[in-house]
Amino acid sequence: MLDEKGILFVLSGPSGVGKGTVRKDLFKQSNDLAYSISMTTREKRLGEAEGIDYFYKTNDEFEQLIADGELLEYARFVNNYYGTPRRYVEDTLRSGKDVFLEIEVQGAVQVKENFPEGVFIFLFPPSLEELKNRIVERGTESQDAVLNRLKEAENEIDMMDVYDYVVVNDDVNTAVSKIQSIIQSEHCKRERIARQYKQILKEES
């Protein structure tokens, strides 16, 4: 019947920006979001469970999945693969639930290539905000320090380019509330709603 599919939200940003804290707080407040479960070749640790902490695969299985295009992104750390299984994400979306993925910048770029219909949120360090303030209160920093900051800022801004939204993480509660607004408003996007209604009409006429 009605194609009310979930939406994939991808949260990323420079390391150290506080992605994990924001994600945990968001999940405490939102119980209709599914967290994307990763796949890995590392051994299951005590207390971990298949399909809850990770999907556990052998090295051969994982490489086959890569070859079959079954991973939205993957990376290798300390001789083990970690990745995001496409099938789990797509099945969850099809069931009508939104999926939330918190991931490093390199992984987010891969997800963007493999799943461009996702909604990409960049968690931004407050450094540019600080930069703005410092430029306003001139003279508190040497010119070299300001130039360095401008360089860093340029790099951070270049990283924004694949994202739909930018949320400055100057305060965790504010950042979480902005992400909740993004989730709610994305469900009100005209293209999504018009597509759903057009589908009902087509099926009935």
Add this chain to the structure above:
Amino acid sequence: MLDEKGILFVLSGPSGVGKGTVRKDLFKQSNDLAYSISMTTREKRLGEAEGIDYFYKTNDEFEQLIADGELLEYARFVNNYYGTPRRYVEDTLRSGKDVFLEIEVQGAVQVKENFPEGVFIFLFPPSLEELKNRIVERGTESQDAVLNRLKEAENEIDMMDVYDYVVVNDDVNTAVSKIQSIIQSEHCKRERIARQYKQILKEES
């Protein structure tokens, strides 16, 4: 310095959908929104004030403003002009405040042509939602009645096309909360934020 301009939000929808109620409730809860003040040629009534209820103009003045492209939209009712002054909207946005405009569908189409950078929200009657339910519980309505509803629904969906968002007004509080989310998330759009930061960098380097 930083170009933190406000955003123009335009709320519209079929007549009778409850735009006025939603707008009033929204303004009760949001005090950093400016309501767009209309311009009119009708006479000032007792208790009304220039620049609060309306900007009052003579017929000649109004027609000159139309000729000069100074109205984002206008219409004539009962021998009087009513319209949205571009200058007032632009000055308010430049001061960093969002402007909220609640308007009939014909006016919204004109605003879209004259100010495409606005964010257009369509308040949608719950009839399509009801239609969906009726199709699910088949047999509760004659086939003719269902066909009529499908026709109506098609017209309503066609009206959506110029809008960015669709909010179903099945409950005023939910509709207001969705509009607040849209306002907050639009301020997080990457294009807006990147544009601001790039401007700081350009000015400083």
